[in-house]
Amino acid sequence: MAKKQTPMMEQYLDIKSRYSEELLFFRLGDFYELFNDDALIASRELNITLTGRPTGDEERTPMCGVPFHAAESYIETLVKKGYKVAICEQLEDPKAVKGIVKRDVIKVITPGTVMTENGNDARSNNFLALFYMVKDAWILVFSDVSTGEVIWHRITDCEKRSDMFDALSMYRPSEIILPEGTVLPQDIKDFMDNQFSNIVLSPFSTYHTQREVAEKAVTHFGDLGLMEEDVWEALGYMLLYLEDIIKSEISHINYVHQLSVGNRLILDTSSLRHLEITHNLRDGGQKGTLLDVLDRTLTPMGARLLKQWLESPLTDVNQIQRRQAAVAELITRGAERSHIRSLLDCIYDFERIVGRVETGSVSPRDLTALRESLAVLPDIKNVLSTCASLSLTSINDCIQDHKDIYDLLCRAIADQPALTLKEGRVIKDGFNPDLDELRSLATNSEQWLAKMEADIKEATGLSKIKTGYNKVFGYYFEVSHSKSEQVPDYFIRKQTLANAERYITPELKEFEIKILSAKDKIIALEYELYQQLRNDIKLVIKDVQETARALAELDVLGSLALVGYEENYICPTIVMNGQINIRDGRHPVIEKFLKREVFVPNDIFLNHDDEEFLLITGPNMAGKSTYMRQAAILMIMAQIGSFIPAREASISPVDRIFTRVGASDDISTGQSTFMVEMKEVAYILENATHNSLIILDEIGRGTSTFDGLSIAQAVVEHICKHIHGKTLFATHYHELICLEESYSKLKNYTVAVKEKGKDVAFLRRIIKGGADRSYGIHVARLAGLPNSVLKRAEVILESLEDQSHDASDLNNRVIGGQPTNVVKPTTKQVSDSPLGNLFTHSVVDSLLEVDVMSMTPIEALNKLYELQEEARKGGGK
Known part of the structure; x- marks a missing residue:
């Protein structure tokens, strides 16, 4: 029979019973102690010594501890690993109390609510998400508690998982709140497990009725315009959760806006990944991304905003042009740009500092940083007052100098305050x-x-x-x-x-x-x-936040201007005629990091008249994928208001960019490369519109030649017949070039190649026309395969080509009673079915159209010669 617990342990167990999911940091003197399972976890995760303590049980209770003055770094480590931490403090002075000191939890720190200076990446947002399911919709709320920003989105189709995937990919939350009764579908859980690490799910229940929850949001946020009742409920649940966790005022959470799908370019999960906009494919870091090239911001607020711009570009022409005008002015006025940037370099992350002011976790050094930041605001306003572009004048109007707060901080806070209040010497001499x-x-x-x-x-x-x-x-x-x-x-x-x-x-x-x-x-x-x-600063938090957001926008515009000036970018003309016309465009990332050779520029021309679908053939490694990624990235740059690397450009904004580039397995869900590819293609075909930009690379390569070629042609035909989106389609199936004859808006393009014997040089230039063969063996030679392997491959290839040319051609298939031209591969089938030249289907078509009885002998001879030449060309003779 277990012995009676000590009074202290009884107190601990009572508090722990209310915070069973959290690691309880229990204050004992100068240490935070953890017991039982919490101690085992903390000892393992923090690599600290595990000890024991007699607490009344027959066996010693496992325990470990950390000094209270150094606990912040330990807590941050645990939170980053996905744990929640409850801070239990002594609420009485131990010297003045006989017996057990009263204790209770003063706050809970979770991955989505961490507010400490080092607990978050300064240059990235840390979003907390709430998923709320109602009868006919999903309500998604994303909030960065450290900055006070809230974004909400209503998905009316409960079964449309792609919108939820896209939102998760954009905001990458570290924690998800699930109000009572809300259950995440398994495919959402699988997606999160596969794409992210350490996302914490936080079920949340409250005794409030749904009406009371909605009223909570209305009272907190005030007038946000007309919104559905269930949106107010979702916002209310988020506020109640934060109050329960943070246990302090949260009035700094006040910047609410909708994820307005109609005014932004949607980049889905695959596009963000394939195009490496903000995270690279190699290790998920920023190196080698578009963000890496464009990010010359000087403040954490600016860095976070630039990332949001890149992941959510504009579609509104007026907004794009306003940003362009500001970037152009900052480029042409180099002295002012340099002066503004030198001032921005003195500004700290006071958007997050005022958040810590509100929640009571602000440090003396934070207030020093706020004071130094406010000191340069008058100078910034003086420079901006000379600017003419609408964006810059608007930014100037939004920036206040906050003179009263600045003067108060100058009088109150010491020049070099201690790190904590308990060390003293925080308040300046002469203040009191x-x-x-x-x-x-x-x-x-x-x-x-x-x-x-x-x-x-x-x-x-x-x-x-x-x-x-x-x-x-x-x-x-x-x-x-x-x-x-x-x-x-x-x-x-x-x-x-x-x-x-x-x-x-x-x-x-x-x-x-x-x-x-x-x-x-x-x-x-x-x-x-x-x-x-x-408390004095809390009175003006909303105004200070508005200033911080204006400075963030100024920082981003200055960063785009500096990159545009140094890299010799040009301002694309924004038009509404549906055309994309870019002359001598360059890939900004590859150009930046190319060391040994000059980047070869290429033109990009797309419209809805005669070049809606560009079928790009040519060898691997020749630059097809780079060319297509380049087109998408230049569109993203143009639609955030940035200048782009090109000689000249005029673009019509697109509503979405879809990409299917590269190959990867999804091992966690047991999906092969080909399955992943087909799912992404299916998503594109379902969601692409007339105003979308579609990037497809090597569709069908993950299966057999016949299946792959059939799927590739079917995808091409579907886009040309039903979607009519501006499309770049790269393929190693050079047999598809004959589709140009069937679709007037499809044009063949290829990569220029220079051959000399068995050697080949890829000129990286995209030109009109189609490739008449593959260069797989040439690429293998460049890769360094042994000569014996290469020679054997040439023998096998020649044998296969001979068998293919000898086989009969079956070109006309009847589907649903209608004859359909089907492209056939040049390799031999495993079955015994006869095969013909893949290109002879056009010869047969021409032959069937000839009226032999009405032709003269010389006309018949000329036609026969023409058909023979076409057959030879198709067979590579």
Whole structure:
């Protein structure tokens, strides 16, 4: 039978029962202690010593601990690994309490609510998500608690998982709140497990009714315009969860906007990944991404905003042109640009600092950073006042100098404050007279005592009086027996010695009390003054946040201007005629990191008239994928308002960019490369529109030649017949070039190749026309395959080509009673079915159209010669 628990352990277990999912940091003196399973987890994850403690059980209870003054870094480590941490503090002074000190949890820190300076990546948002399922819709809410931003999205089709995948990919939340009754579908869970690490699911229930929850949001956010009741409910659940977790005011969470699908270019999960916009495919980092090239921002706020711009470009022409005008002005006015950037370099992340002001976790160094940031605002406004573009003048209007707060911080906060309040010396000398007196007592007690002694000597005539101190009586005046009769009446005898008497006075006792309690009083008064200062700043948090967001936009525009100036980018003309016309476009990432050769520029021309679908053939490694990625990336750059690497350009904004590039397995869900490819293609065909840009690379290569070629042709035909989106389609199936004859808006393009014997050079230039063969063996030779393997491959290839040319051609198939031209591969089938030349289907078509009976002999001979030449060309003769 287990022994009775100690009172302290009973208190711990009672608190732990209310925070069963969290690691409980239980304050004991100067340490936070963890017990039982929490201790085992913390010991393993933090690599700290696991010990034991007698707590009443027969066996020692596992425990480990960390110093309270250094706990922040340990907590951040645990949170980054996906754990929740509950901070249980002592709510009473242990010196003033007999028995067990009252304790309780003062806040919970979760991956989505961490507010510490080092707990988040300064240059990326840390979004908390809420998924709320109602009868006919999903409500998604994303909030960065550290910045106060809230984005909501309503998905009316509950079965449309792609919208949820896209939102998750864009905001990459670290935690998801699930209000009571909301259950995530398994495919969403699988997607999160596959794409992200350490996402925490947080079920949440409340005693409030749905109406009360909605009213909570209305009261907090005020007028947000007309919104459905269920959206208010979702926002209310988020607020209730945050209040329960943070356990402090959250009025800084006030910047609410909808994820407006109609005004932005949608980049789905695959496009964000394949195009490497903000994360690379290699390790998920920023190196080698478009963000890496364009990010010359100087503030964390600007870095976060640029990332949001890249993941959510604009479609509204007016907004794009406004950004372009601002970038253009900053490019042409180099002195002003440099001055603005030098000022921005002095600004800290005060968007997150004011969030910590609101929640009570702001440090003295944070306030110093805020003060230094506010100091440069008047100079920034002076420079912006000379600017003419609408975006820059609007930014200037949104920036306030916050002079009152700046002056208050200058008067209140020391030039070099301590890291924490308990270290003292945070409030500046001269700010508060009582604090100055206490500090003077603490630092100049000897001088104060000497002055008091001199005053007493002068007042009483006791020239031999001395001052002293002991632990029993404290401070005292010592007078010899011979002079004791001269002692004034207000002297109080405390001790008699052999040769002297010791006295105290009310003034000396008051001095003693001040001296002995000065340190505690200094800490208490500094804390009181600090909290009052925090409350004064809280009154203007919303205005300061607006200034921070305006500075972030200025920083991004300045970054785009600097990159555009240094890299010689041009301003694309925004048009509405459906055309994309880019002359000598360059891939910004490859161009930036290309070391040994010059990047070869290429033209990109797409429209809905005669070049809607570009079928690009040519060898692997020749640059097809680069060309297509380049087209998509230049469109993204243009639609965020950036200049682009090209000689000249005019573009019509697209509503979506779809990409299917590269090959990868999805091992976690057991899906092969080909299955992943087909799912992505299916998604594109289902969601692409007339105004979309579609990038497809090597469709069908993950299966057999016949299946792959059939699928590739069917996809081409479907896009040409039903979608009519602007499409770049690269393929190694050069047999598909004959489709140009069937579709007037499809044009063949290929990569220029220079051959010399068995050697081949890829010129990286995209030109009109189609490739008449593959160059697989040439690429294998470049890759360094052994000569014996290459020679054997050539023999096998020649044999296969001969068999293919000898086989009969079956070109006309009847599907649903209608004849359909089907492209056939040049390789031999496994079955015994006869095969013909893949290109002879056009010869047969021409032959069937000939009216032999009406032709003269010479016309018939010429036609026969023409058909023969076409057959030879198709067969590679």
